[in-house]
Amino acid sequence: MTLQDILTPRLGQALRPNIWDAVALILVIGAMVLMVYGGEQTTLPLSALDVTPVSLDPANLPVYALRTTMRMLLAIVCSTIFTFIYAAIAAKSRRAEMVLIPLLDILQSVPILGFLTFTVVFFMNLFPGNVLGAELACVFAIFTSQAWNMTFSMYQSMRNVPKDLEEASQSFHLSGWQRFWRLDVPFAMPGLIWNAMMSMSGGWFFVVASEAITVGNTTVTLPGIGSYVALGIEKQNLAAIGYAILTMLLVIIAYDQLLFRPVVAWADKFRFEQTASGAAPTSWMLDLFRRTRALRALTYPFAALNRAFSNLHITLPDRLRLPGKRRTPSRLLDALWFAIIGAGTGYAAWRAYQYLSASLTLPDVLSAVGYGLITLARVVVLIALATLVWVPVGVWIGLRPKLAERIQPLAQFLAAFPANLAFPVFVSLIVHFRLSPNIWLSPLMILGTQWYILFNVIAGASAFPSDLREAAGSFHLKGWRWWIKVILPGIFPYYVTGAITASGGSWNASIVAEVASWGDTHLTATGLGAYIAKATEAGDFPRVVLGIAVMCVLVTLFNRLLWRPLYAFGERRLRLG
């Protein structure tokens, strides 16, 4: 959950939630209801999955790791294709943009495991009795954790393509298709890759969470690291969980070194700058490819394919080729479009109301909101605690360049590690010491996300200009005054970026973290996450929809009313340089 869409408003223009957010929210909920409704209509008996049962033998782990990684890769490919299509439509069509962009915003705040509830049933019904359905549901879960912010980033890049390059490509007769591959995509590349990397951690989290899941009477167990851990929990086997964590560490290192680092180093040439600045990212893997003739030859076919693909003669209709020509937007078409959106929203609202009101009453809604507020309190307290701990530590590390250089990759690595693999270790301790789950399960929510705060604060403190530090020193600013007047404003924009990511991640994690088990012992903390998790397990779709809707609203309001103003404030007032 990033805040890609924040632009500093112009003088005299404000930014607040509007009618389009409401429309988007209703459409999302309506779609979920329809999906479940469709699923229930075709309640086919789901035959047991024809899979070799997962075993705890560590020798199987490499194979499981491979399967998990393959799902991850497949999801990234899907996200990229989705991004290209969705962002291109949103950026090129004013009418589509009105709906697509708020929709994306709401989709970003839907808890990803919430999607899983619907998609498992949906995909399983699509391929009854076939493991493919479960695989697709799992891939879809990873997709939902990556696609939205990648799409946002692409859309924003496409809207901000420099005007002179746009004119140059027109004036040299590039077709719309050529322009997309030669201008739009390269220009969007750095942001796209950065966002893909940021959502990788989310991806690992959800691939692990979605490999072993029960929705009503449907149980999915796909061979992979996640289901291995699930079995380990059932068997109370701490050693197995240790093996799984170790495997995951190796997988993430390999993924980083073999895939992402080369891609980032390669994409450096797409950074839009007129002068070379700073140290370019490096990758031994990319160097290997560039310097070894045999390996370089391997890349030629791809380059040729890319060239041929982007030069395909696909032309757009003539009316799109003259963007300067003033086409007065047709009021009639606009009215029609609004009517369609209105009707769609109305229909979605009506279906959602009908479906939910059949089994839910007002007290249900109130109790869901109550649980939501409890989880909200948890998130706030945890972010505050993490801030108190990691801001001083981050500043301390960031102001020591040698140390920062070593700690920074570690913090980024910890942020990418799926924390839910480590949950069982903590749960076994809670069970052993008979601690209160309401308090002690909470820290799990922030276990994986607190590192975002740390590495962003380190980055901020490292970037703090040394002349300002020296100025502060020469004016004898010390102690509290130094913190409040000098360093905290200096790192504020970085801190907010980290805290936004951490808080979004914590909401997502609450569904897994508020309910935990160790062997036969089941622990539950009171909260919205547990509410959704329990409803999912029981196959109680109205309550799942309700829970997700409440979480959506809370997350959106939390973002709009707290994080965005803070972010905008930081960008406008406290950005150095």
Place this chain on the structure above:
Amino acid sequence: MLDQVNEANLLDIRGVCRSFPKGSGEDLVVLEKVDLTIRSGEIVGLLGRSGSGKSTLLRIIAGLIAPSSGDARCRGETILGPPNGVAMVFQSFALFPWLTVLQNVELGLEALGIDSAERRKRALAAIDLIGLDGFESAFPKELSGGMRQRVGFARALVVHPDLLLMDEPFSALDVLTAETLRTDLIDLWTEGRLPIKSVLMVTHNIEEAVLMCDRILVFSSNPGRVAAEFKVDLPHPRNRLDPTFRQLVDSIYARMTQRAEPRAPATDGIQGIGVGMVLRHVSSNVLSGLIETLAGPPYHGHADLPVLAGHLQLEADEIFHLGEALQLLRFAQLSEGDLMLTEAGKRFAHLETDARKKLFAEHLVSYVPVMGLIRRVLDERPSHTAPAARFRNELEDYMSEDYADETLKTIVSWGRYAELFAYDEQSETFSLENPH
């Protein structure tokens, strides 16, 4: 007979107008009834202030925007979209940073569907011609500004256009680099080595136009139209110190400041311009500095614009901006290529800081309608505050969002200097409370 004449003309522009929609529903006319003909074998310059519509005209010819009315033909065919046989060089170079020099040059040929062997041959020839040998595999960010613009030229020349369009091609370069590039280009042109028939260039640099062009069209602003045409018969290479050259530069300066005169009556409000005046942002420090310079020796309140521009190392366009800001505030008067301090301007030069601010404030309220409006609104409201959005909306009735932005920025900066009002950036409100 008539047909033959038309064939010889590369470009025919007849009565072309262009307007943009404004907030209030009326249209903002940026180009009014422009006629222009370009024949084979000439270099034509479009010279004008920023906002005079000369870049708009260039973009109409390039097929990037369509005229609102009138007839634009290239090689006899109405221009609908970028015409064949026209290539453009951009002020900002507009190179694709992720493509090498060679790939950038090949891009235009690729779009034409020319096969790769021929493409490579022509690209290398263009690179060779323009003096980029050895830089084929470099990325634009590794090159200096001058080398980058050479890539821009090579990319345009490689498609062998009949007409080369240049949009202020040297204005992003430093003085020495720009001069080298101009000379190289003119040399190639006079030697007949450029694969083009004619050049149309937009510039706001008067000397550059006189140095390069065979014909110069001077544009006036609001709305943009051709105000005068100058023929330059000097042979290449031209000498800047040649008296004929200087005389031509002086007369163009005079022509460009002429239209400002009717606007200059010392006390009456400017006719027909109210709240919706676009205020270009000029720092109050620069204005004070300019007034002091004008008041002191050697000018003693009266300066020749080309001389002043040379002394201050400013482009003609920039010196016009400053001059007009001073004229708007009645501290100086522009006419016939001269800038003269008014009585108020002379007084300003000799005042202390606080007295200057007071005088500045008086002039702002009397001569800048929107300033008077803001001050009145703040005085009338019981809270003595007003949101910026209120004035922004009013401005947008008259101008585009970008101009409204710049005007607001100018209002805030001048108002703060004059201590007319305070502005809180956080809440975007004007108020009368200055922290004391």
